[in-house]
Each structure stands twice: as structure tokens, then as C-alpha cells.
Amino acid sequence: MCKQLILLAMAVTIATVLPSRSRAEEVPVEYREAIAKGLEWMARNQSKDGHWEAFGSQFPVTMTALGGMSLLMEGSTIREGKYRDNIRRAVDWLMARSMPNGLIGNPNNPSESTRYMYGHGFAMLFLSSVVGEEEDPDRRRKLVDILERAVDFTTDAQTDRGGWGYVSAKDGGGFDEGSVTITQVQGLRAARNAGISFDIVKGGAVKRNGEVIKRAIKYLSDSTNPRGGVIYSLAMMQGGGEGRPALTAAAISCGFSAGEHDSPLVKKWFRFCQENLRSSYGDTRIGNHDEYTYYYYAQAIYMLGDDGWARLFPDSKEQGLKWSTFRKASFDGIVRSQASDGSWSGGQVGPVFITAVHLSILQLDKAALPIYQR
Numbered sequence: 001m002c003k004q005l006i007l008l009a010m011a012v013t014i015a016t017v018l019p020s021r022s023r024a025e026e027v028p029v030e031y032r033e034a035i036a037k038g039l040e041w042m043a044r045n046q047s048k049d050g051h052w053e054a055f056g057s058q059f060p061v062t063m064t065a066l067g068g069m070s071l072l073m074e075g076s077t078i079r080e081g082k083y084r085d086n087i088r089r090a091v092d093w094l095m096a097r098s099m100p101n102g103l104i105g106n107p108n109n110p111s112e113s114t115r116y117m118y119g120h121g122f123a124m125l126f127l128s129s130v131v132g133e134e135e136d137p138d139r140r141r142k143l144v145d146i147l148e149r150a151v152d153f154t155t156d157a158q159t160d161r162g163g164w165g166y167v168s169a170k171d172g173g174g175f176d177e178g179s180v181t182i183t184q185v186q187g188l189r190a191a192r193n194a195g196i197s198f199d200i201v202k203g204g205a206v207k208r209n210g211e212v213i214k215r216a217i218k219y220l221s222d223s224t225n226p227r228g229g230v231i232y233s234l235a236m237m238q239g240g241g242e243g244r245p246a247l248t249a250a251a252i253s254c255g256f257s258a259g260e261h262d263s264p265l266v267k268k269w270f271r272f273c274q275e276n277l278r279s280s281y282g283d284t285r286i287g288n289h290d291e292y293t294y295y296y297y298a299q300a301i302y303m304l305g306d307d308g309w310a311r312l313f314p315d316s317k318e319q320g321l322k323w324s325t326f327r328k329a330s331f332d333g334i335v336r337s338q339a340s341d342g343s344w345s346g347g348q349v350g351p352v353f354i355t356a357v358h359l360s361i362l363q364l365d366k367a368a369l370p371i372y373q374r
Helices: 003-008 029-044 060-072 084-095 116-133 137-157 178-193 212-222 245-257 264-276 290-304 308-312 323-336 351-362
Strands: 199-202 205-208
Touching: 029 060, 029 323, 029 351, 060 084, 060 116, 060 351, 084 116, 084 137, 116 137, 116 178, 137 178, 137 199, 137 212, 178 212, 178 245, 212 245, 245 264, 245 290, 264 290, 264 308, 290 308, 290 323, 290 351, 323 351
Parallel strands: none
Antiparallel strands: 199 205
16 A cells, blocks of 8 residues: 555544543643644645645545544634634535535546545545534524535445445445555544434335444454454455554454443554564654554544553563653753744655644644543
């Protein structure tokens, strides 16, 4: 899979696994200026119509959803806060791209027409994160309708193995792979957390989509090799192949979302990541897709906190992963790499993507969204 596609396979979400809730003031003071500068850069670089885009006007649906999520994590909402107007414009832009069949996408953009499941999943995540704050009854009903149809589209796009590919199962000949699967699970879980119904009335009958997440978790389980790593594609490799640390770290979030808080599968994934990843950003053991990998790995360790490892592995004598240690080893490097204008750059996708990723990592302690709370 090319670097562009792996970088875009981000899910932004981890569900509750530990009971405590962080507060915004718990973000260490030495990182607050970098966060503020990054947020201002995101706001300044939003198009007037509400969208963001990557290099060459690529991936606008995905970039708009990720940009909007970075502002939501600051604590602003669709109705209040410093970035209220930016968030609302992003919501309006995405709502206008909801298709009759439920796809949230732009079929006229060549960069999205062959990779539309990424944008669809991220848009579902973002819109699910704002629907509960919408006070206008008509807009709220429209948002709920968009999300219910989006859930139904994702269900229909799932392959028989339980995964997803870059396009729907029908359009892609049944191909599926791990990064898109993770994106869809996170979007679905956010929709369910927001109270969106998974039961759709079609042709006078009720279509029940409630099993879609369970099938996806089974897909990730079937994609786990004997070492505990998640392979690229079950469609291509049938459970064999090299485990990918980035996909494995992302799979942990899906396990948490599905209630697999301390299952043997989640433990296997954590062990694999511990063996194959380190906490220093840019470490050679992370590989060629640092932003993508680091994004998920940071979320996984954040959910552990400082004592979660001991609960997962009570008989372990080793020093386990700790959020405070990981944060110090990581955030200092992120801040040093920030440009004077507040952005981060590098890679083939562009500064909107990387800046949104880094802001998401730096703001985990704020826990502004339920889906990011311990």
C-alpha cells in the first residue's frame, strides 16, 4: 500500500476503557503554546466554504473531517467556543456532500472517487461528534438522517469477511484491508455513541445493522498473525504475512471501542506494539509512516494511563508502558518540529493532515470528546 493511502487511514477514535476523566488544565503548560499556534494555523487555512484539502486539492472530505476533529478536541463545539464558526462551516460543507445512497463523499474529485471509504468513515466520525450539540431541530434531524444513511452505506459496503476496502465491496470486487476497516469501525462506534440508530427501514422492513461492528472485530482477529501483528489485507493474505505495527496499534482502539478492554486479543496487540515500536517520534523502529503510526500508538498508550499496563498484565515483572513517560519522550520532539507559523509539514499529503494529526496527539489530555476520554 502506498504511503499516501496509509497516511490517510487514520481513525481518530478510542472508546472508554478506564473510568477517570482528564481535564483541559491537565495539558502540561510547556505544550500549550504549540497547541494554540497549531489551532490558529488550522483556522486560518480553512477555505471560506468550510473545507480543508491536501496537496493538489486532494482528499477534501477526509481533510475536512480531520481538521474539524482537531478543533473539537480544543473544546469548541458547533454552538460555542473560539472555533465554533470554523466547526459549523466544516459541518455544513460535509452535510452538503451526503449522497442519496448514504455515502458522504465527492464523486467528482478523482482523489476521492477511488478511495471514498476513507473520507466516508472520517466524515461519519466528525459528524457523529457534533450531532448532540446541534440545537436547531431541523438541522439536527437532517444530521441524524445523514448519519443513519451513512451507517447503512457502511454496512452494505462491508465484505463477507467483515472488512472494508478503499471502495465498497461491490465496487471493489470484495477486496478489504486493515486501515480502511479501522476507519469504518471508529466512525460506526462514534455514531452508536451519539445515539444513531443502526436499524434502518427499507421497503417496509427493518434492516438490522447491529452486527456490523462484531463482524469487523472478527476480521481484525482473523488478520492477526501468530506474533500478534495485524497484516495488511485478509483478502490477499488469508491471515499470513508480516504484521504491521501501525495497523496493530490502530486495532487496539477498535478493540477498546467494541468492549474488548482486557481480552487476550488486545493483550497480543499491545505486546506486538511494545516489541516493535518505541516512544520516540521518528524512531527508526516506527518506520516510513510516522504520523499514522504515532497517532494510533499515542492514543493506545493514553488509554492505558500510568497504571493500565499493570491491570492488563498483573503478573508482569517488567516496566510497562506509561502515558506520562511516553508523553515526555514524544511531545518535546513534536513541539521542536513545529514551524514558526504553527503548522507541521512533511510527507506526500501536506501540512493540513500532519498538523491535524499532531494537534490530536497533543490534545489527548483535554478529553474534550467522550470518545477520547478514559
